[in-house]
Amino acid sequence: MEDIRLLRGRTFDGQNMIENAEIGINIKSGIIEYVDEINGKNNLDITILPGLIDTHIHFFGSESDQLIDWVLTDNVLLTIKSVYDAEALLDAGFTTVRTMGDKVSLGMSKAEKLRILKGPRIISSGYSIAETGGNDDPKFLSHELSKEFSYSYYCDSPWECRKAVRMNIRNGAESIKAYSSRSFVGGGKLKTELTVDELSAISDEAHVAHLKAAAHSYGPDAIQNSLDANFDSIEHGLGITEDQAEFMKKKDIFYVPTLSVYRAKVSSNQERNELVKKHFEKDISIAFNAGVKIATGTDFLGTRNEPHGLNASEIIYLSEFTGNIYALKAATSLAAECLGLNNIGFVKKGFQADIISVKGDPLKEITKVRRGNVIFVMKKGEIIKDIENLIK
Numbered sequence: 001m002e003d004i005r006l007l008r009g010r011t012f013d014g015q016n017m018i019e020n021a022e023i024g025i026n027i028k029s030g031i032i033e034y035v036d037e038i039n040g041k042n043n044l045d046i047t048i049l050p051g052l053i054d055t056h057i058h059f060f061g062s063e064s065d066q067l068i069d070w071v072l073t074d075n076v077l078l079t080i081k082s083v084y085d086a087e088a089l090l091d092a093g094f095t096t097v098r099t100m101g102d103k104v105s106l107g108m109s110k111a112e113k114l115r116i117l118k119g120p121r122i123i124s125s126g127y128s129i130a131e132t133g134g135n136d137d138p139k140f141l142s143h144e145l146s147k148e149f150s151y152s153y154y155c156d157s158p159w160e161c162r163k164a165v166r167m168n169i170r171n172g173a174e175s176i177k178a179y180s181s182r183s184f185v186g187g188g189k190l191k192t193e194l195t196v197d198e199l200s201a202i203s204d205e206a207h208v209a210h211l212k213a214a215a216h217s218y219g220p221d222a223i224q225n226s227l228d229a230n231f232d233s234i235e236h237g238l239g240i241t242e243d244q245a246e247f248m249k250k251k252d253i254f255y256v257p258t259l260s261v262y263r264a265k266v267s268s269n270q271e272r273n274e275l276v277k278k279h280f281e282k283d284i285s286i287a288f289n290a291g292v293k294i295a296t297g298t299d300f301l302g303t304r305n306e307p308h309g310l311n312a313s314e315i316i317y318l319s320e321f322t323g324n325i326y327a328l329k330a331a332t333s334l335a336a337e338c339l340g341l342n343n344i345g346f347v348k349k350g351f352q353a354d355i356i357s358v359k360g361d362p363l364k365e366i367t368k369v370r371r372g373n374v375i376f377v378m379k380k381g382e383i384i385k386d387i388e389n390l391i392k
């Protein structure tokens, strides 16, 4: 039994709060052996939770908010910066992230699996998939240079889309991300991108490989195209309608409203600002009231305004609409479900030991999930940090 280590305290198990629990962790296998409710009060004012999950990030490896830097930053520099960002995420209690288009996360994901990267488990989407001239196509470069330097594949037929998915899978992607609309990167007006035929080819190709397909969708037309094309999650989802929310609830399609990015970034684009205003005023309530499953995703890039390590902001913003316990689920058990991972997201017997502990009680005070309060982090049974010697 010497491989079993113990944690005790108030525990949010991914579903419910247990006032006092003992958790037995097999640190050799990295699996939770048991979670027992114990009688009597615990003296420590700490809360144990499943490791946090951010389902929508990018590793752009740049401090800048400009597309030109996202595509042209030197590869070595951007990799080193991203490794630093991965450490910050893990230190903040994020034991799993999903990347949604960048140049380095496929390699980082492999390095994490080899235990040579100190960072969260990385479910990488590899390169994002978009149309030629689309949202993030760096049009200040020639078409040839754009193809060489962008973090997206630009496709213009269902077969080109299938090839891009296959290329990502070949390179180790565990998720697929496509743009069904613009998002005002580089200005312009809102428009749908990729046709339903193209989007359907992407999701179909992802699904035959047992991967989830996520659609960046701004505006009801783009959301509708993504739903018609059988995507598994709507990312951003600005302008969602009640009918669409009803459909998503019925089909178990996730909503990832990425509130943090809109709080972090101010834009001079009037159309964008109006959509964002409505996002906070109506969209989230439409989705939540319809019973659509919501997962936390910040859309942070690792830039100055959207730094990795502060990703708990999404839980705090979401809680304003859903209450604290739902926001905690959205960052743990629901986020795991959104990513199709059935071995994480809970502190329960048989799950991987991705466990964190924070000072105080986030059910009462949600800001306790912020990085400064995270005193214990364990990933896959490995102790990453234990400031107050909680593990016995």
Ligand SMILES: [Zn+2]
Residues within 6 Å of the ligand: 056, 057, 058, 100, 299
């Ligand atoms: Zn994004």
